[in-house]
Amino acid sequence: MLKRRDFLSAGVGCALPALGFPAIAASSREGVETAYVNAMVWDGYSAGPSMSAIGVTGDHIACVGTDAVKAQISKRTRVVDLQGAFVMPGLTDCHTHFSLASLALTELDLRSARTPRMLVDQIAARARSVTRGHWVLGTGWDADQWGGTLPDKSWLDKATGDVPVSVSRYDLHMLLLNSAALRLAGINRNTPDVPGGVIVRDRNGEPTGLLKDAAKTLVEAVIPAYSSNEINDAMRQGIALALSKGVTKVHCPELDWRTHESLLRLRAQGETSLRFYSFVPLADWERLLQQVQEHGWGDDWVRWGGLKALADGSLGSRTALFQKPYDDEHSSRGVRVHPLKDLLEWTLIADRHNFQVAIHAIGDQATHDVLDIFQTVQDKNGPRDRRFRMEHAQSMQIRDIGRFKKENVIASIQPYHAIDDGRWAVCRIGPERLKGTFAYRSIVDQGAHFCCGSDWPVAPIDPFTGIKAAVLRQTLDGKNPGGWMPEQKLTLLQALSGYTTGAAYAGFSENRMGRILPGLLADFSILDKNIFAIPAEQIDQISTLSTIVGGKVRYAV
Structure with missing residues (x-):
């Protein structure tokens, strides 16, 4: 059994190297700093584990594979025998409310x-x-x-x-x-x-x-605010929890600036151990523009440039916006949180400043409206690599499912919600509208980009609960052992990609993370089970042995 000291002995402190391949060339002359050997390594794109060793220098991966790593072991190299542990790219949770959830602890x-x-x-x-x-x-x-x-x-x-x-x-x-x-x-x-x-x-x-x-x-407005120190302390607790689950990065699509401001304070004190991509309110695009003009776009630890808005509410609270009234509340179709003209105006101008826009949409009217807004903005502002995101993408008209691929809109989904809301969703909207609800496989089979997250604290910040939910779709009440709407199950590889390569794409970081390849950041999770070799029912029993972020041990059992 691997012990904490086994990992910490490999945690060599070092100055950050220059980004890119010059650092790799240096390692070939001097040897890698740390060699992780005797592992089962999934690279993030193969059908299963395909190598057994990773060489790390500074904050990036220098080489992979037994022969390549062996050739780079020198006197300075710390060798960590992983004793057959499973290694995969660091997991990214693409939807968290990080300060709120951390304070909720x-x-x-x-x-x-x-x-x-x-x-x-x-x-x-x-x-x-x-x-x-x-x-x-x-x-x-x-x-x-x-x-x-x-x-x-x-x-x-x-x-x-x-x-x-x-x-x-x-x-x-x-x-x-x-x-x-x-x-x-x-x-x-x-x-x-x-x-x-x-x-x-x-x-x-x-x-x-x-x-x-x-x-x-x-x-x-009248609840006493937490102090900056209280928020920072809570954020550190949240970071420790996320790292213990194998998470190396989170996206924070927020509706206020509390998380963002805390991240700036924490980053000023040093590395944050967990990587962050911060979103702030879409209506505040001018404030974000000023920050970008004065301070740039952040770095690999804390990056910003995303803007978030709500189109509607939630299915559980009967505020998600539908075309027709709720089956169990005939007086309501839900709530439109912002007028469409405001969402369109904000998105148009934010897009012109190269910000990434993410809009929360759950009901079938809201998802249709948001797709229309994204299409209008693309038509007006012209082609560019903008990567619009729809957060949740939960209930859709069947004809809208193909628009994600056609209009290059990322579906930012939370698989745990399907097994949670699936307990009672039919009572809210009836069986007919369920055909376009939590239709993950339909979106993926169309070839659309997607990413996965938890919506923490709404669901646990444990990606393995989300992966299990995606592949089995067994509702929390135990009433759907064969899967709720089983035709919408994702394959294991599809679910994993939502937390790795798909997540990296959703954050404009696919050239920095999401796979285990030379030149990418040394972010990976070391687990006690090979996820490809266990029954899907056991996926949520996987434990994290160690989490490496930027080449350093940030968590170890």
């Missing part, structure tokens, strides 16, 4: 609340422990665990008193508040709905305590 986790009583008891227990002036904050409740009845403020008021409570449904698109929080936010029967959001009201017009999508801003 210290907040109330309500995923285990399987009944209304459990929900109330967990919130009440936290309310008793907070000091005066502090809020109970948390995430993870799911009304579908207890039959679908939505909670309201009356469930919480007696148990929490004057302690304000704001806890999010696990999809992050709906908040539950108690009366104390409503009072502090100034929300009452006379408060108008926020464009792009919903204040849920009872039959008398009184707020129930539920806020959907843009309406959440009403309470977020």
Whole structure:
């Protein structure tokens, strides 16, 4: 069994070499700094493990293959015997809400609340422990665990008193508040709905305590902000967690600047250990433009240049925008978070400044609208390598599926959502609309680019749970052992590519990472099982032995 000291003995500190092949030429004269040998190495594009050794110099891969690495071993080389461990390119999670999820590690986790009583008891227990002036904050409740009845403020008021409570449904698109929080936010029967959001009201017009999508801003404005140090500390915890799962890079398509600003602070202190691609709000394109003009586009540790917006909400909160009303809420088709004219205007001008635009779209009306926007921008601004992204790409009209390939739009998908939402999606939209929902295989078979992520904290930041979900599609309730909509299963290679080569393409970094090849960054994950040799049912049992980023050991058991 490999021990932590086995990996750390190979972690040689060194100055960053010049980028590209000159560093490789130097290693051929002096020998590689570290040789990882006796491994099963999957290079990221072959049908399975195809080599057994990797040579690393500085922050990049110098050579691969037993003969090539053996020829580069010199007196200065640290040799690490991996004892048959499986090695693959570092995994990229293409959709995280990193600061929010990292902060949530210290907040109330309500995923285990399987009944209304459990929900109330967990919130009440936290309310008793907070000091005066502090809020109970948390995430993870799911009304579908207890039959679908939505909670309201009356469930919480007696148990929490004057302690304000704001806890999010696990999809992050709906908040539950108690009366104390409503009072502090100034929300009452006379408060108008926020464009792009919903204040849920009872039959008398009184707020129930539920806020959907843009309406959440009403309470977020009065919740005491975390300090910069608190955010940075939480981010470090999140980084450590991601590295322990074999993740070497994350994309952060955010709707605020909190993650981005923390990343700048952390990068100023040195290497961040985990690589980041930061997105900020599409409406703030001018602010990002100023940063690029003053500071460039970042580096391999923290890179920026992406902009994100919402077209609609979520299926679980019934705010995803559909052509027709919900089957279980006939009065609603969902919510359009931003007017189409604004999304088009912002995308047009952001694209002219060479920014990458990613738009969240879940309902079949929203996905259609976003594809139309992307097509219009390409027609108006002319050809270039822009790589538009649709985040989630969850429900589509059948005729729209082929547009991803035709218009070179990347489908940024989260396979875990399929096995989660698959428990109850038919209740929301009926069997006919399911034919274009979570249609991953249909998108891939059309030849479209795609990438995979978790949506952490909505789903675990463990790519192996996502890979298993993609290839088996067994819903979390155990009711679909053969797979929910099994025709949409991905192959193992397809699923792996979503976290490696597809992810690299989605972040304009395919010439830097995503494969194990000489000249690419030395980012790879060392695992305890060969993912190609185990039953798919065991994929989520894979453990990470070590995570190498930039040629250094960033995590080891």
